Amino acid sequence: MRPAVFLDRDGTINEQMGYINHLSRFHLLPGVAAAIRLLNQAGVPVVVVSNQSGVGRGYFPASLVNEVHDMMKNELAREEARVDGLYFCPHHPEAKVEEYRLACHCRKPKIGMFEAAAREMGLDLSASYVVGDRWTDLKAAANCGATGVLVLTGYGRGDLLYMAPVEAVKPRHVAEDLHAAVQWILQDMAARTR
Numbered sequence: 582m583r584p585a586v587f588l589d590r591d592g593t594i595n596e597q598m599g600y601i602n603h604l605s606r607f608h609l610l611p612g613v614a615a616a617i618r619l620l621n622q623a624g625v626p627v628v629v630v631s632n633q634s635g636v637g638r639g640y641f642p643a644s645l646v647n648e649v650h651d652m653m654k655n656e657l658a659r660e661e662a663r664v665d666g667l668y669f670c671p672h673h674p675e676a677k678v679e680e681y682r683l684a685c686h687c688r689k690p691k692i693g694m695f696e697a698a699a700r701e702m703g704l705d706l707s708a709s710y711v712v713g714d715r716w717t718d719l720k721a722a723a724n725c726g727a728t729g730v731l732v733l734t735g736y737g738r739g740d741l742l743y744m745a746p747v748e749a750v751k752p753r754h755v756a757e758d759l760h761a762a763v764q765w766i767l768q769d770m771a772a773r774t775r
Contacts (some may be wrong), residue, residue: 582705586620586766587695587727588664589713590631592735593759594653597714600635607649610734612760614660619763622664625770626702628666629653630694633718637676646671666702668694690720695727708773711761716744723750728769730754730762 591597596608620627629650636643650667657663670689676682692706693737699706711722714735719771731737731752741755754769756762 582703582708583626584708584710584770585626585628585665585698585704586700586763587618587630587698587709587711587715587722588759589654589689589711589715589718590629590669590736592714593712593718593732594629594769597735600640602635602641602645604645604648604652607652609656610673610758612758614657614662616758616760616763617657618660618662619666619767623767623770625767626665626704627663628698628702628704629664629668630689630698630711630721632689633669633671634673634688636671636678637673637678637681637758639677643671666698666761668698670694689717689722692721692725695721695725698737710769712756712759712764712766714740715741716748716750719750719752721746728753730756730766732756732758732762734758 594613598606601607617627621703633646635641670687672681672683672685707726709727712730713725714732714737719729729752754765
C-alpha cells in the first residue's frame with residue numbers, strides 16, 4: 582500500500598471552461614506537466630478523479646471524455662509526464678440520459694473513484710493527497726481520510742473567499758497552482774518519513 586496524489590481535472594490540470602464539450606476547449610494550465618513529472622520522478626502515483634456530469638446531462642458522450650483524456654496524456658507525454666490512473670463519474674441524480682441518472686457512490690465528494698483506484702492500484706488513501714480547485718475535492722479528501730490541498734486556479738480563488746468561511750472542512754494547504762501544490766506535497770511526504 583502506497584500513497585498517491587489524486588488530482589481533480591478541470592480547473593486543476595486544465596483551464597476551467599465549464600463543460601469541455603469539444604477537444605478545442607482543453608488547455609493544460611502552465612506548469613502542470615512539470616508538476617506531474619516531479620511526482621513521477623519521486624515514484625508517487627498520480628491519479629485523476631473527475632466529475633463529468635455533462636455526460637449524464639446529455640451535453641456530450643462518454644467517448645469525448647475518453648478523447649480528452651487521450652489528448653491530456655499525449656500532451657503530458659510530450660513533456661515526459663504521465664498519469665497512472667484516470668477515473669471519471671458520468672452520473673448525476675437529475676441526469677437527462679437515463680442510464681446515468683442515479684445518486685451514485687462515485688460522484689465527488691463521495692469516494693467511489695478513490696476506492697476503485699485504491700483497490701486496483703494498491704493505494705493507501707489515508708496517506709494520500711487530493712488536489713483540487715473546489716470544496717467538493719476537499720470534502721472528498723476528508724471523506725477518504727486523505728490530505729486536502731486547494732489550488733487557486735479554476736474556481737479555487739473564489740471558493741477560498743466564499744466557501745472557506747462557511748465550510749467545516751478546511752484545506753491542509755492552499756497553493757497558487759498545481760506546481761506549488763506538488764512542491765508542498767513532496768516536502769510534506771518527506772517530513773512524514775523522517
